[in-house]
Amino acid sequence: MAELRGVGIGLGVAQGPVARMAEPLPAPPDTPSELTPDEETARVRAAVSAVARELEARGETAGGAAQEVLEAQAMMAEDPTLEEELDTRIAAGKTAEFAVYDAFHSFRTQLEAVGGYLGERAADLDDVAQRVIARLRGVAAPGVPDPGHPFVLVAKDLAPADTALLDLDKVLALITTEGGPTSHTAILAREKSIVAIVGTAGAKDLADGETVIVDAAAHTVITSPTADELSRAQTRARARAEAASAPITPGALADGTPVPLLANLGSPAGAAEAVELGAEGVGLFRTEFLFLSQGNAPTVAQQKASYTQMLQAFPGKKVVVRVLDAGADKPLPFLNDAHEENPALGLRGLRALRASEDILREQLTALAEADAATSADLWVMAPMVSTVEETEYFTTLAREFGLKTAGVMVEVPSSALLADRILGHADFASIGTNDLTQYTLAADRLLGSVASFQDPWHPAVLRLIREVGAAGAALGKPVGICGEAAADPLLAVVLVGLGATSLSMAPTALADVRATLLTHSLDDARRIAEAALAASDAADARTAAQHAASAQASATAAAH
Ligand code: PEP
Ligand code: MG
Numbered sequence: 001m002a003e004l005r006g007v008g009i010g011l012g013v014a015q016g017p018v019a020r021m022a023e024p025l026p027a028p029p030d031t032p033s034e035l036t037p038d039e040e041t042a043r044v045r046a047a048v049s050a051v052a053r054e055l056e057a058r059g060e061t062a063g064g065a066a067q068e069v070l071e072a073q074a075m076m077a078e079d080p081t082l083e084e085e086l087d088t089r090i091a092a093g094k095t096a097e098f099a100v101y102d103a104f105h106s107f108r109t110q111l112e113a114v115g116g117y118l119g120e121r122a123a124d125l126d127d128v129a130q131r132v133i134a135r136l137r138g139v140a141a142p143g144v145p146d147p148g149h150p151f152v153l154v155a156k157d158l159a160p161a162d163t164a165l166l167d168l169d170k171v172l173a174l175i176t177t178e179g180g181p182t183s184h185t186a187i188l189a190r191e192k193s194i195v196a197i198v199g200t201a202g203a204k205d206l207a208d209g210e211t212v213i214v215d216a217a218a219h220t221v222i223t224s225p226t227a228d229e230l231s232r233a234q235t236r237a238r239a240r241a242e243a244a245s246a247p248i249t250p251g252a253l254a255d256g257t258p259v260p261l262l263a264n265l266g267s268p269a270g271a272a273e274a275v276e277l278g279a280e281g282v283g284l285f286r287t288e289f290l291f292l293s294q295g296n297a298p299t300v301a302q303q304k305a306s307y308t309q310m311l312q313a314f315p316g317k318k319v320v321v322r323v324l325d326a327g328a329d330k331p332l333p334f335l336n337d338a339h340e341e342n343p344a345l346g347l348r349g350l351r352a353l354r355a356s357e358d359i360l361r362e363q364l365t366a367l368a369e370a371d372a373a374t375s376a377d378l379w380v381m382a383p384m385v386s387t388v389e390e391t392e393y394f395t396t397l398a399r400e401f402g403l404k405t406a407g408v409m410v411e412v413p414s415s416a417l418l419a420d421r422i423l424g425h426a427d428f429a430s431i432g433t434n435d436l437t438q439y440t441l442a443a444d445r446l447l448g449s450v451a452s453f454q455d456p457w458h459p460a461v462l463r464l465i466r467e468v469g470a471a472g473a474a475l476g477k478p479v480g481i482c483g484e485a486a487a488d489p490l491l492a493v494v495l496v497g498l499g500a501t502s503l504s505m506a507p508t509a510l511a512d513v514r515a516t517l518l519t520h521s522l523d524d525a526r527r528i529a530e531a532a533l534a535a536s537d538a539a540d541a542r543t544a545a546q547h548a549a550s551a552q553a554s555a556t557a558a559a560h
Pocket of ligand 2: 383411432434435
C-alpha cells in the first residue's frame with residue numbers, strides 16, 4: 001500500500017474504485033474570427049445567458065447552500081465588467097471562444113491575486129468559462145463521470161455545479177488534487193457529509209478503476225490497500241453509521257460529567273438542522289456571513305431580524321454570538337480597505353471593529369434588541385483578542401449595551417498564556433483552535449503548502465489550551481472550544497481532559513463526538529490528554545492519545 005496526504009474534510013472513511021473527472025477542454029486557438037464582431041457577440045451573449053440559466057436551474061434543483069453558490073456563479077457569468085472584457089476582445093477580431101477563454105482567465109488571475117475567500121472562488125470562474133466554451137462548441141461540458149457503479153470521484157477541484165447535483169448513492173467519496181479546506185468542494189462536502197480529502201496533489205496519478213481507501217479523519221488516501229486495511233476501514237465506516245443513528249442524548253462523559261455539545265452556525269438557516277442533530281445550543285454564531293454578502297454593513301434592523309431568528313430557534317438555550325470577525329480570510333471592503341502585507345497579522349477581528357467602532361456599536365445594539373425580544377440565553381464574544389486591555393474594552397462595552405454575558409475568543413497565543421488575567425475580565429473564554437493553531441505554528445490556514453502545520457493536535461497548541469482550561473477551572477469560568485478541533489472525536493476527549501467545559505462544532509460532527517465522549521470518564525480524558533501533551537509533534541500526540549484511549553478501553557472491558 002501507499003499513502004497520499006491531503007486535507008480531510010470531516011471524519012468519514014470510505015473505499016471504492018476511482019473514477020476520474022474528465023480533463024478540462026483545451027484552450028481555444030487565438031486565430032482571427034471568420035464572423036463579424038456582431039455575430040460573435042450574439043453567439044457569446046446567447047451562450048453566457050444559457051449557461052447562467054442552466055446554473056440557476058441546477059441551483060433550484062439542489063436547494064440550500066448549493067443554490068446560493070450556483071446563483072452567485074450565474075451572476076459571475078453575467079457580470080457587466082466581464083461582458084465589457086468580452087466585447088473588447090471580440091471588437092479586436094477574436095473568436096467568441098477565445099474571448100471567453102482570455103477574459104475569464106484574466107479575471108481569474110485578479111481573483112487569485114486578492115487571495116483568501118475570493119482566491120478560492122477562482123475554480124468557480126474556471127467552471128463557468130468551461131461551460132460557456134463547451135456551449136459555443138456544441139459539446140458537453142466536462143462533468144462528473146458515470147461509470148455505471150458507485151465510485152470515488154477524483155478531480156482537480158470540483159465546481160459547485162458539479163457537487164450540487166452529485167448522486168450520493170453513486171459517489172462514495174471525493175478526492176481533489178487542488179483546493180483548500182475552504183474551497184467549495186470542502187464546504188459542500190461538509191454540508192452533505194460526503195467523505196472528502198482536498199488538496200491531495202499525489203492523487204493526480206490515480207487510475208480509473210483502482211481501489212482506494214479515503215480516510216478523511218487521518219487526511220490520507222490509501223492506494224493498493226491490503227484486505228486487512230479494507231476490512232478495518234469497513235468496520236470504522238459501520239461504527240460511524242451506527243453512531244449517526246444512536247439516540248440523541250445531551251453530551252456527557254462515561255461517568256456522567258456533562259459536556260454540552262453546541263453548534264457552529266453561519267446563518268439562522270442552519271438552526272433547524274442543528275436542533276435535529278441534537279445541538280444543545282450554539283457555541284459559535286459567525287455573524288460575518290451576514291456582512292460578507294453585502295457591499296455595506298447591514299442595518300441595525302436587518303441585523304436584529306437575523307439575530308432574533310437565530311435566538312428564536314433555541315428558546316432557553318445558550319447562544320454564543322461572535323461579533324464581526326473581518327479581515328484576513330474574511331475580508332470586508334468597508335472595514336478592511338488598507339493594503340496589508342500580512343492581513344492575518346493586521347487589523348482584523350476586534351482590532352478592525354475598534355477602528356470602526358460605530359459598526360461594533362450597531363451590532364451590539366441589534367444583539368441587545370434581539371436579546372430583549374427572545375428567551376434564549378445570549379452570550380457575546382469578540383474574535384482575535386490578543387491583550388487583557390482588549391478584553392476589558394470589549395466586555396465593558398458589551399455590558400454597557402445591557403448584554404449580560406460577555407467573553408472573548410482565545411485564538412492568539414498571548415491570550416492563552418494570559419488566560420488567568422483575561423478571565424479576570426471576561427465571563428467566559430471560547431478557544432478558536434483554527435486560528436490558535438495558525439498563530440502558534442506560524443502557518444497560514446488558507447495555504448495548501450503549509451497545511452500539514454495546521455494541526456491542532458500539536459502539543460504546543462495543546463499546552464496553550466491547558467493554560468486556558470486551568471485558568472477557567474481556577475476562576476470558575478466556562479471555557480468552550482469552537483474551532484474545528486472540537487469535531488475530531490478523540491481530540492474532543494483530549495480537550496475535555498485539558499479543561500474544556502463545552503464543545504461546539506459543525507452539526508454533522510455532533511453524533512461522532514457524542515458517541516466517543518460516552519466511552520471515556522473524566523479521569524480517562526485527563527490521562528489521554530497527558531499522553532498527547534507528552535508527545536513532541538502532532539502525529540505523535542495523535543498516536544499517543546489513540547494508544548492511551550485503547551489501553552483505557554481494554555482496562556474498562558477487563559473490569560466488567
Ligand atoms: C477559529 O479560529 O478556530 C474559529 C472558530 O474562528 P474562525 O474559524 O471563524 O476564524
Ligand atoms: Mg478564528
